[in-house]
Amino acid sequence: MTQQQTSMDTTFSDLTVQYLKSLKYRGIPNIVIDDEARQILREWTLQMRSTRSNGSTRSKDISQGHEKNLSSSTPAAQGPTVDRVADQGQGIIDFTHLRHVLSADSEPSTENPVISLPTLGGNTLEEKLNALRTIAEHWQPARVLGTLRPTMVFATGDPHASLMLIGEAPGYHEERLREPFVGPAGEKLDGILKAMGLSRQQVYISNIVKFRPSIPRQTTNNRPPTPQEITYCLPIITKEIELINPRAIIALGATAAKGLLGTANTPLSALRGKFHNFQGIPVRVTYHPSYLLRNEELSERRKVWEDMLAIMELLGMPISDKQRHFFLPRNR
Numbered sequence: 001m002t003q004q005q006t007s008m009d010t011t012f013s014d015l016t017v018q019y020l021k022s023l024k025y026r027g028i029p030n031i032v033i034d035d036e037a038r039q040i041l042r043e044w045t046l047q048m049r050s051t052r053s054n055g056s057t058r059s060k061d062i063s064q065g066h067e068k069n070l071s072s073s074t075p076a077a078q079g080p081t082v083d084r085v086a087d088q089g090q091g092i093i094d095f096t097h098l099r100h101v102l103s104a105d106s107e108p109s110t111e112n113p114v115i116s117l118p119t120l121g122g123n124t125l126e127e128k129l130n131a132l133r134t135i136a137e138h139w140q141p142a143r144v145l146g147t148l149r150p151t152m153v154f155a156t157g158d159p160h161a162s163l164m165l166i167g168e169a170p171g172y173h174e175e176r177l178r179e180p181f182v183g184p185a186g187e188k189l190d191g192i193l194k195a196m197g198l199s200r201q202q203v204y205i206s207n208i209v210k211f212r213p214s215i216p217r218q219t220t221n222n223r224p225p226t227p228q229e230i231t232y233c234l235p236i237i238t239k240e241i242e243l244i245n246p247r248a249i250i251a252l253g254a255t256a257a258k259g260l261l262g263t264a265n266t267p268l269s270a271l272r273g274k275f276h277n278f279q280g281i282p283v284r285v286t287y288h289p290s291y292l293l294r295n296e297e298l299s300e301r302r303k304v305w306e307d308m309l310a311i312m313e314l315l316g317m318p319i320s321d322k323q324r325h326f327f328l329p330r331n332r
């Protein structure tokens with residue numbers, strides 16, 4: 001077997017295990033396999049066992065996009081083996097980190113994979129965004145994870161807008177209509193924008209993850225994306241921000257904030273009240289609109305409004321006295 005074959009076999013076995021796990025996660029406990037598939041699985045199992053009993057240890061050089069098998073003595077196993085799949089230019093993923101599914105330890109790896117976006121076609125902003133939308137539609141890293149639903153929900157609004165708002169991921173309503181923020185949280189967001197003197201057509205609204213996170217036996221219930229799901233989808237939103245190039249970004253909620261700013265252990269309350277920076281663009285972090293649906297208190301609404309006032313000031317938008325005093329206690 002050639003070095004390339006060995007590497008691809010490992011990759012496909014990784015993929016298969018990941019796929020089976022995703023089926024199980026989605027509530028499909030059994031599948032039918034034919035004799036040929038059974039034979040292939042048997043060969044993979046034997047291969048894995050013999051690799052383990054050879055005591056092969058691997059060290060990784062992700063920055064180089066390859067890994068080296070340190071202890072194997074066969075010429076085929078020496079030198080770099082590139083464990084990557086390029087799926088018709090629709091997302092390149094380094095599968096090295098998925099090796100845990102083949103090892104005795106079935107805990108997910110905490111290592112971050114190297115995921116890169118293929119070169120984007122198009123000349124105008126609209127053409128490039130369309131190209132990005134197509135890439136997102138077929139984004140293999142999300143498929144490989146198996147914990148995100150297949151429908152892609154891209155973005156809405158004006159790609160030339162000064163203000164970009166980024167939420168966490170589509171939910172039930174968004175997946176159905178294939179548009180971000182169209183459910184109850186979207187209504188709340190529309191209300192906030194209206195108070196600022198804006199409509200959703202005048203801003204650009206997107207999500208850090210473009211697929212609805214799945215839950216076993218899911219109906220209308222939603223969950224936020226995991227850090228791993230965010231990592232796998234980050235190249236898309238990063239490119240999107242680069243293309244839209246807004247004058248300011250609002251990160252709606254802790255999930256979007258952590259994903260964009262990498263502030264995993266900082267509570268949202270500590271991220272509020274100042275401008276952060278994402279690739280040179282000012283980012284204001286505020287509570288997610290759904291938080292306001294759960295917390296109707298004036299003090300919480302005022303906090304979000306203060307974040308909006310800061311954005312309006314930054315963008316040089318006119319602010320009336322009435323707007324300045326929104327959600328302040330009456331006796332002030």
Ligand code: URA
Nearest residue numbers: 167168169170180181
């Ligand atoms: N919540 C989000 O974060 N994004 C949506 O698109 C909808 C709800």
